[in-house]
Amino acid sequence: MLQSQANWKFTYSDSDNDIGLREEFSLAPVTERLLFQRGIVSKEQAEKFLHPSLEDLHDPVLMNDIGKAAERVHQAIAEGEKILVFGDYDADGVSSTAVMLEALRELGADCTFYIPNRFTEGYGPNEQAFRKAKTEGVDLIITVDTGIAAVEEAEIAREIGVDLIITDHHEVQEQLPAALAIVHPKCSTDYPFQELAGVGVAFKFAQHLLGYFPKHLLDLTVIGTIADLVPLVNENRVLAKFGLKAISQSNRPGIKALKKVCKIEGDITEEHIGFFIGPRINAVGRLQDADMAVDLLLTQDASEAEELAGFIQELNLERQKIVADIAKEAEALVEAGDTGEHVIVAAQEGWNEGVLGIVASKLVRKYDRPAIVLSINADKKQAKGSARSIDAFDLFKNCMEIRETFTHFGGHAQAAGMTLPVENLPILRNLLNDAAASKLTEEDYKQSLTIDSTVNIEELDVSIIKEINKLAPFGMSNPKPLFHVQAKPKEIRQIGSQQNHLKFSFQGEQKIVDGVAFGMGDLYHKISPRSTLDVIGELEINEWNGKQKVQLMVKDLAVNVWQLFDYRGSRHLSKQIPLELFQESLAVCFHEESMEQRVPAEVKVSLYSEDKLSYWERVNIDSLILLDLPERLDDLEHLLSRLKPDKIFACFYEKDGHFLEVLPSREDFKWFYAMMLQRKQFDMKKELDLLAKHKGWKQEKIKFISEVFFELEFVKIEDGLLKTNPHPAKKDLTEAPAYQKMQNRLEIEKTLYYSSYDELRAWFDPFMEKSGSPKEEVSHGL
Template sequence: MLKSQSNWIFTYNESDKAGTDSLADVTISPVIKQLLLQRGIDTDEKATNFLNPSFDQLHNTNGFSHIDKAVNRVKQAIEAGESILVYGDYDADGVTSTTVMVEALRESGAMCDYYIPNRFTEGYGPNEEAFREAHRQGFQLIITVDNGIAGIDEVAVANELGLDVIITDHHEVQESLPEAYAVIHPKCSESYPFKELAGVGVAFKFAEHLLGYFPEKFLDLVVIGTIADLVPLKDENRILVYYGLQALTRSERKGIKALKKLCQIEGKVTEEDIGFRIGPRLNAVGRLQDANVAVDLLLTDDTEEAEELANYVQELNTERQKIVAEITKEAIEMFESSDTDKRVIIVAKEGWNQGVLGIVASKLVQTYYRPAIVLAIDSETKQAKGSARSIEGFDMFQNCMQHRDVFTHFGGHAQAAGMTLPTENVVELEEKLDRLAQEQLTEEDYKPQLTVSGKLSISDIDMTLLETIDQLAPFGMANPKPLFHMEATPSEIRQIGATKNHLKMKFADAGVQIDSIGFGLGEKVPYLAKQTPVEVVGELQVNEWNGIRKPQMMIKDIAVTSWQLFDYRGMKNWQQQMDANIENNYFVSFQGSDHAHLPVCDKETVLNLNQTIESLYLLDLPETLDDIRELVQKVDFKRLMVCFSIDDSDYFRALPTREEFKWLYQLMLKRKSFDYKMDAPKLAQHKGWKLEKIKFMFQVFHELDFVTRKEGMIVPADNPSKKDLEEAQIYQDRKKWVELEEIFIYSSYTQLKTWISEQMKAEIHEEEMAYGL
């Protein structure tokens, strides 16, 4: 038995098949119909739109409140020769938003520049000093992108200075809005039907309204910001990403081409390429220094400059990875040495790089699956600044907003947030959030959730199925790659990777073979017994090697629901396979054997336990089969480890046959006497028997009173009673021992597990079941 690491949420059931009737007029496979229904796509029109994204499905920009007013103000600035400042943000969404807005303004004839605040000295969002500097430099209009909705005080300062501010943002709206000239925000626009655009999506919509046409040329930027910011890939976001990936694939932007080259992206660009390669590199710039370099990279039209900037971005990303690893290690050590019962993890330290704290928080969530806040302390200002990441079921934004007075600055989403607060308030914040978590979360909430879309057998998996599922791409938030549940017996289990930290299994059925890989699951191998069914949850993908394409499963989690037998018989180094945590493992010796470094106990100790045992080790053979029967019937264990060997086996000195006993007895009657020392060796040579066999047969005769001793000779008894061989105790003992060895020493793995399984189901007093070997 092996427990899953995650809670498996099964979204499919038999009613799903009946529910597909609601999509009867759409010509798609049953698998796709079920997956669409699970995503809330329950009409033919919705299904057609989802599977066939079109620009016609995008919403009209007129739905944004204030958008006409904002565009008119920009045109007024252009006509009057006013300077416009695009005020951006330092992450990938903010960088791409800035680029889109700058290019749209310049195409419209505006005199404009851009400014991205420094994460370390200014922080996120509008900054009073930056606005004052913009005024000093002669800017008359500021347009924020991917920020501004929380800048109430800063916008008020701008108004005092005579600066107009247009806010384009998508972050959560707080209690009140800034008194800006115009606010372009889907959640502040009652008439705009889709509320989940990324910052770059809002900037794109503003650019479209300003330019008067659909600027398809910006889609290569829009797709980067949208995927990197983890917004739901549905409705407009799905359309923008669908066509944005195509645009990114063929993009002629010098900066993007240089980035793709560094990332070793060739051919079709995927959402994974953005999420794991392009996005992190653009984010790395703002995490370590001013993000203007990233905007310069996207705006440049010079190939040499693009390559130079891309290489610099690559260096920063490498440095960022190193810093993240160091801070994560320190954060884990701090948490492990503190009160680990806390429902919310908060770690804070002076000297930590503020730019990477969101990544560190994410790693803490992945490790402990609890909400996490990581803060860098500034000893001069007495302020703690950092990032939060959360788990399903705990809305970080709403819970922190309940204690808004604790923060100097705060903003974000349900699963991610940024904050600044006085150092003295950190403990208070920890206590308040921990109390909220206790009220809102159950023990099950502290396990990751895997949403399972369907159940597959080995024979179901082929390239056609993968191509069918690919109709749902691009995948991302709110449209994840479907996870499937599969139960099968692996034909091969092994650890792979330089440090053996990955799991590889092969499954085969009806001529179909499927490879599966579980990254980071290599530690599970010692807990997986051969020839035992396992349950896995994973996603399907194509494995291409030397031009051959075949499906494989990427395992996300694994479980074994039945007891497992681990066969270590005759293995000298079996202790190397032993579970390092032996607190709930028991080592039983029937013969009182001494095993160094192991807490050995007897059978009775285990029988008196009233708990489930993780692993039950049998170190040697019992006297009888009943000893084993009693253990497996009365003890609740997950894994049974059979570790014994035997040096003096009776198996190959098997019981003589009845014909052999009859022949020897007749010989005795004929000869009238038998000198064991002289005659036994001759008899052994003549019949090809071992001396031990002859000795045993005479011992049986003696116990049954068939023979006796007279003057040192073995002679037949006078008028012996008629008895069966099995009446002799020595015969019975030998028979039972041979039977015990037959089952526990010389049986195959399958035979041994079958016998044990039968005993687990049987009654203790039941006679021994027939076991044909």
């Protein structure tokens, strides 16, 4: 067996297949099932999902305070007042700033923008920035993607005589700022959709300000909508779908320059934004002022765009190195046990605040725990950083329950930012660990994979994947479908410069589908090439030299039956089985002379004995390495029945196997006895070699025949001289102990050493049956 790394949730049944949409939309059964999984069960719902329309977007006027906000903006433009767009330093905040600026400039506004420095100012509006804006003649501040928690800053704005309009989408806290207007979906009871990104809210405000639908802003809007990981349903799906078309065709020099440094050819997908464009825009604000990213998106100069994009590319490479270094240090703290058992709270001086969210995400993926990563400022005696969580632990809710621990706090269920006094670090660690310990079970810490469908290798083809891709863009609340495939790999091999990935060829009855498992190279020696694998993955189209093929991107895998690894006859086990696997397995031999042969010196080999079985049972052996053949099959049967390991490595090696020599036939015995009756005696010392050459027999065969006749008292042996017994009792050859021993040995070799893989596995099977069921979570009839 091989346990999956995640909990598998099979949330479908055969009845999901037929919801009456297949014929209407010419869908394959698997696509219809995917729609059902997403709650789409009517033709109207399917039409909107499969064919999104800009007409499906809600009227901005339904948003609270948007009329009041627009009236104040138009007044400012009419009176020549200076407007400041106050943004945020992430991809959502940068694209929100760009959208609002472009709309205001189109209206003729005197406007500029301000994004706080992550390191000197922190997140969100601040008093110093507001007072500076006032001295520069700003009369109106519009926040984008920020501001909903700026209670004190709103008071400052009122005090200094600056009107404040807040547009935001973050979680609403206990007290709302006393701003002139708050344009926020979650503060708008009449607005039908609550989950817009910050840029989505800015786009809606821009639409209301302009008085028409601004298609030309969709290429900017899609960046924050996808990069900020909001649910890609309802309005977000429409904005993302049309935004991807817009950004793919965009003539903005900044977009073109970004595509070039990201090496994106053709249409831009949600994955391009999520893994290439978004991280590069984020890198600017993580390491310095984010102004450059706004300038890149809005510049009309191609050469300036290329220069800015090149610099941003360099920043992103620097960011990657910084993340790797901090992650290594944070992991060392975790391994040392200094960060908490249930919730990781890692803090250290000198860590770059801008990348701590990425580091926290890495810790969550590696340790399956919520993680808070903080940089300590010794001068200010404060810790500041970011947090990421697991599905089962609502970070926002649990941190709000201990809000007094923080100086500043804000975020979502799965991500948050915070500042707190250094002396509160132990308090934070203890309180969150207590909360997690009381609320979470062991299974909650394990990542969950929700499987959309089980598919057969034979039904996979490029056309099916193209149809499934009609459900794109994929993201939160519309994840890329995960499929369960059960198949035997025709080939498994390690790939990558560090051999840390796996490449599969899965064999169906008539088809072969390739699979790639990134980061799973360490499982190579734990998967028997003959095992049937249960694989969870995403389906993609791999195109090479103009030819398209189905490819399975493996996210997790398991082997749900015991595994047999066949290394019989191998003289180089240490090259085939890595030392770590030897050390985590029980290596057993049945003969003392086998204990120091063919295994690394660091490996402890145990000699089989009945006394040791009870101890081996108690320590729960998962992996068993058998180094030699037993004297009796009963011993091996007893060992297997008691231990029932998940993996058996059959490493039997016979230097002088007897089975191929063949047990002497009865005709051979008759001939030899007839010779003895005729000659009366045979001198083993003088005549053994002559007889062996005459008959073409090995000397051991003659010695064996002689031993059998001696045990049956057909002959006497004195000093190597065989003489016939004139009056022998009638006995069968099988009564001789030597004959019985040879038969037993040959049966062992035939069963365990010279059998085929399938024959050997069939012999092991009866002793390997286990009670219980797989750990994967199964629901809805599966």
